[in-house]
Amino acid sequence: MATPVAMPRLGMSMKEGRVVEWPFGLGTHVAKGDIVVIIESEKTEVQIEATQSGVLRHIYVQVDGTVPCGKLLAALTDSADEAFDADAFRTANDLPDDQARTAPRAASQHPAVSPKSDLPRRAVAPAARALARQLGVDVEQVPGSGPGGRVTKEDVEAWGKRAERLVEVSAGVRLEVLRDGQGDPLVLLPGFGTDIASFAPQVRALAATHQVVGIHPRGVGASDAPQAGCYAVATAAADIAALCDAPAHIVGASLGAAVAIELALAHPQKVRSLTLITPFVEASARLLAVVDAWCRIASEASIQTLAMALLPWLFSEHTLSDEAACQRIVRGLVPSLAAVSAPALRRTAAGLRAWSGSRGADLDRISAPTLVIVGAGDLLTANDDAVAKRIAGARNIVVEQSGHALTIEAADRVTQAIADHLRAHSA
Amino acid sequence: MSRELPTAFAIGEALRIALAGDPDVILMGEDVAGGGTRPAGTDEAGGILGATRGLIKEFGPERILDTPISEMALLGAAVGAAATGMRPVVELMFMDFLGVCFDPLLNQAAKFRYMFGGKARLPLTVRTVTGAGMHAAAQHSQSLYWITSGIPGLKTVIPSNAGDAKGLLLSAIRCDDPVIFCEPKQILFLSSEVPEGDYEIPIGKANLVRQGGDVSLVGMGATVNIALQAASQLAQEGIQADVLDLRSLQPLDEEAILTTLGKTGRLIVIDEATPRCGIASDVAALCVDKGFDLLNAPVKRVTAPFSPVPFSRVLEEAYLPTPQKVIDAVHELF
Numbered sequence: 001m002a003t004p005v006a007m008p009r010l011g012m013s014m015k016e017g018r019v020v021e022w023p024f025g026l027g028t029h030v031a032k033g034d035i036v037v038i039i040e041s042e043k044t045e046v047q048i049e050a051t052q053s054g055v056l057r058h059i060y061v062q063v064d065g066t067v068p069c070g071k072l073l074a075a076l077t078d079s080a081d082e083a084f085d086a087d088a089f090r091t092a093n094d095l096p097d098d099q100a101r102t103a104p105r106a107a108s109q110h111p112a113v114s115p116k117s118d119l120p121r122r123a124v125a126p127a128a129r130a131l132a133r134q135l136g137v138d139v140e141q142v143p144g145s146g147p148g149g150r151v152t153k154e155d156v157e158a159w160g161k162r163a164e165r166l167v168e169v170s171a172g173v174r175l176e177v178l179r180d181g182q183g184d185p186l187v188l189l190p191g192f193g194t195d196i197a198s199f200a201p202q203v204r205a206l207a208a209t210h211q212v213v214g215i216h217p218r219g220v221g222a223s224d225a226p227q228a229g230c231y232a233v234a235t236a237a238a239d240i241a242a243l244c245d246a247p248a249h250i251v252g253a254s255l256g257a258a259v260a261i262e263l264a265l266a267h268p269q270k271v272r273s274l275t276l277i278t279p280f281v282e283a284s285a286r287l288l289a290v291v292d293a294w295c296r297i298a299s300e301a302s303i304q305t306l307a308m309a310l311l312p313w314l315f316s317e318h319t320l321s322d323e324a325a326c327q328r329i330v331r332g333l334v335p336s337l338a339a340v341s342a343p344a345l346r347r348t349a350a351g352l353r354a355w356s357g358s359r360g361a362d363l364d365r366i367s368a369p370t371l372v373i374v375g376a377g378d379l380l381t382a383n384d385d386a387v388a389k390r391i392a393g394a395r396n397i398v399v400e401q402s403g404h405a406l407t408i409e410a411a412d413r414v415t416q417a418i419a420d421h422l423r424a425h426s427a
Numbered sequence: 428m429s430r431e432l433p434t435a436f437a438i439g440e441a442l443r444i445a446l447a448g449d450p451d452v453i454l455m456g457e458d459v460a461g462g463g464t465r466p467a468g469t470d471e472a473g474g475i476l477g478a479t480r481g482l483i484k485e486f487g488p489e490r491i492l493d494t495p496i497s498e499m500a501l502l503g504a505a506v507g508a509a510a511t512g513m514r515p516v517v518e519l520m521f522m523d524f525l526g527v528c529f530d531p532l533l534n535q536a537a538k539f540r541y542m543f544g545g546k547a548r549l550p551l552t553v554r555t556v557t558g559a560g561m562h563a564a565a566q567h568s569q570s571l572y573w574i575t576s577g578i579p580g581l582k583t584v585i586p587s588n589a590g591d592a593k594g595l596l597l598s599a600i601r602c603d604d605p606v607i608f609c610e611p612k613q614i615l616f617l618s619s620e621v622p623e624g625d626y627e628i629p630i631g632k633a634n635l636v637r638q639g640g641d642v643s644l645v646g647m648g649a650t651v652n653i654a655l656q657a658a659s660q661l662a663q664e665g666i667q668a669d670v671l672d673l674r675s676l677q678p679l680d681e682e683a684i685l686t687t688l689g690k691t692g693r694l695i696v697i698d699e700a701t702p703r704c705g706i707a708s709d710v711a712a713l714c715v716d717k718g719f720d721l722l723n724a725p726v727k728r729v730t731a732p733f734s735p736v737p738f739s740r741v742l743e744e745a746y747l748p749t750p751q752k753v754i755d756a757v758h759e760l761f
Contacts, residue, residue: 334761
C-alpha cells in the first residue's frame with residue numbers, strides 16, 4: 001500500500017510551499033516520525049514528519065519546486081518491491097488544496113498552526129445528539145446534511161440503520177445495500193456523488209413488483225471509503241458482481257450507467273437486462289469540468305451551496321423556471337449530496353476520468369437487452385441516440401424538457417420506461 | 428349556524444351577550460356610549476373602532492359609561508368596581524396608553540387576589556387595540572402585550588380572527604381575574620366565520636390551525652394569518668407546516684408548543700412586537716429549556732426590529748413580519 005506525502009497547509013494564510021530538502025534518498029526507508037521533507041512557506045522553514053513508515057518510492061516535486069497546499073510531493077510504499085504505478089497514484093492523490101486531508105505535524109520548533117484548529121466545531125442538532133445517545137451511535141462519525149453540515153436527527157436515524165445494511169464485497173470492503181420489496185432482483189446504481197435517494201420515486205414504484213436493491217458504491221453513504229487509490233469503475237462493477245448471486249436487472253444513472261456497462265462487459269452472466277440512464281462512454285470536457293467543480297465546491301463550501309451550484313448543470317430550463325420546484329429539488333439533493341465526502345468524490349472522479357474512453361470499442365459486445373434513456377436538454381451527456389446506436393438492439397428514449405438528473409426531473413417517465421423494459425425482459 | 432363577520436362586530440356581539448346575561452357586567456371607556464360632548468345615547472360613536480356602537484340604547488347609561496380622557500381615572504375606577512362586585516369591561520383605546528394607567532393594573536388589579544389570601548376576586552377585562560399596520564405612527568401602533576404577560580396576576584389573550592375574538596372575550600369577561608384582551612389592528616376589519624350564540628374559548632389553550640409535520644410556525648394575533656400564508660406557499664415547495672395560534676400569551680400553553688416541536692423538530696415564532704424580552708423570546712427559551720432534545724434546528728424568531736413603529740407606509744410595511752420573512756427563516760432550517 002502507498003501513502004501520499006503532500007504539501008501541508010500550516011495556517012489559514014498559507015497558499016503554497018517550496019520544497020527545501022529531501023533528507024532521505026529515493027528507495028530508502030523512512031520511519032514514522034522521521035523528517036521526510038523540509039519545506040519553506042512565508043519565509044519559515046518547517047520540517048515535516050512522516051505520518052507512516054515506508055520506503056520513499058517516488059518524488060513528484062523536486063527541491064526548489066513551489067506548489068500549492070495539498071499537492072502531492074512524494075509516495076511512500078510499505079515495501080521497496082511492491083507494485084506501484086506512479087502515474088495512477090498521482091491521479092488518485094494529486095489533490096491540491098485538500099482541506100479534508102490532515103496535514104502532517106510540523107516537527108520543527110517553528111510555530112505552526114495546527115490545521116485542525118482552523119476547523120469550526122462540528123454542529124449537531126440537540127435532537128440528533130439525543131437520538132445518538134439512545135441508539136448508542138457515535139455522533140462524531142455521522143455525516144451531517146443540515147445547513148452548514150449540521151448533523152440532524154434524520155442523519156443519525158440513517159446512520160443507525162447502516163450496520164444491518166453493510167455487506168462485504170471484498171476483503172475489508174463493505175458496501176451499503178438497501179433492499180425494498182419482493183420479487184426478481186433489480187439493482188439501482190446512483191450517479192456520481194449521489195446516493196440512492198436520487199432514485200427515490202423509482203424505488204417507491206418498482207418495489208411493488210421487484211426486490212429493489214440500491215447499492216451505495218465505495219465512498220457513498222455508509223459504504224466503506226478506502227483511503228488509497230481511485231475508485232475505479234471496474235472495481236465498482238466487480239463489487240456489484242460480488243453482491244449479485246443471481247442475474248439481476250441492472251439500472252444505472254450517469255456514472256452508475258458506466259458501472260452498469262462495465263458489469264455487462266466484464267460479468268455478463270450477472271446481467272439480465274440493462275437500463276442506462278443518461279450514460280456516457282467518453283466523458284465530455286464539460287462533464288469533466290463539472291465533476292472537478294463539484295469536487296472543489298464540496299471541499300470548500302456548504303452542501304447547500306453545492307446543490308445550488310449543480311442545479312443549472314443537472315436540470316433543464318423547464319424545471320429551472322419553476323422557483324418552488326427548484327427549492328424542493330435543492331432540499332432533496334442536500335442529503336443525497338451529503339452522503340459522499342470530498343475525498344471520496346475526488347477518488348471517484350479519478351476513477352471516472354480513468355474509465356472514460358476505455359470502453360468505446362466494446363459497446364457492441366453487450367448482449368443484455370438494453371434500454372437507454374436520455375434527456376433532450378442534457379448538458380453533460382449525450383441527449384440523443386449516440387450511445388444506444390452502438391449497442392445491438394438497444395432501445396432509446398429521449399425525454400423532452402429534461403436535463404441530466406432524469407430520475408428526479410422526469411421521475412414518472414423514467415419509472416414507466418424501466419417498468420416496461422423489465423416486463424418485456426422478465427420471461 | 429355561523430356566518431362571516433368583521434372582528435370588530437364579533438367583539439360587539441360578545442359584549443352584547445355578556446351584558447344581557449349578567450347584570451354585573453358594565454362597559455367603561457372613552458366614547459363607548461356617546462362621544463364628544465353630546466349627551467349619551469344620542470349619537471354614539473361606539474368607541475374608537477365602533478365595537479360598542481348601539482349598546483347604549485339597549486343597556487342604558489347606568490351600564491355603558493363614557494369616561495373622561497384620563498386612563499388613570501378610568502382604570503382606577505374599574506379596578507375599584509371589580510373589587511366591589513361588578514364585572515367591568517374597560518376599553519383602553521390603544522395599548523400604547525398603558526403607561527398612563529399602569530399602577531391600577533400592575534399594583535392593584537394584579538395583586539388583589541394574592542394579597543388578600545385568595546379571598547378577593549378581580550373580574551376586570553381590559554379591551555385594547557394593539558399593533559401596527561394602520562399607519563398610526565409610533566405612539567398608537569405598539570404591541571405591548573409582552574409587558575402585561577410578564578406580570579403575575581394578569582392574564583393576556585390575543586385572538587387571530589373574528590370567531591376566536593368573540594369566544595375569547597366571553598371567557599375573559601367571565602373570568603374572575605383581570606384579563607388583558609388585545610385587539611390586533613390588522614384583523615379588526617377582516618371578516619371570518621363567527622358562530623352564533625354564546626360560546627367560550629378557554630384561556631390558556633393554544634389552537635393548532637394547520638397540520639404539517641416538517642416545521643412549526645407559532646403565531647399570535649395578526650401573525651397567525653402571516654404564518655398561514657407562509658405555510659400555503661411552503662406547501663408548494665413540499666414543506667408541510669404546523670401552524671399554532673397561541674391565543675393566550677399568559678398563561679402560555681407550553682404543552683401545545685412542545686407537542687408541535689416534538690412533531691417537527693423545527694420551530695419558528697412570529698411576533699409583530701419588538702424582539703427583546705418578548706413572547707417570541709419566551710417561546711424560544713421554552714423550546715431550549717424544556718424541549719432541548721426535540722430540537723433538530725435552531726429556533727428562529729421573526730419579529731419587528733428593535734425600533735419604534737415607523738409612520739411612513741413604506742417603512743411600516745418593511746417593519747412588520749411578512750410571509751416572505753417567515754419563508755426565508757424556514758429555508759435557514761433545512
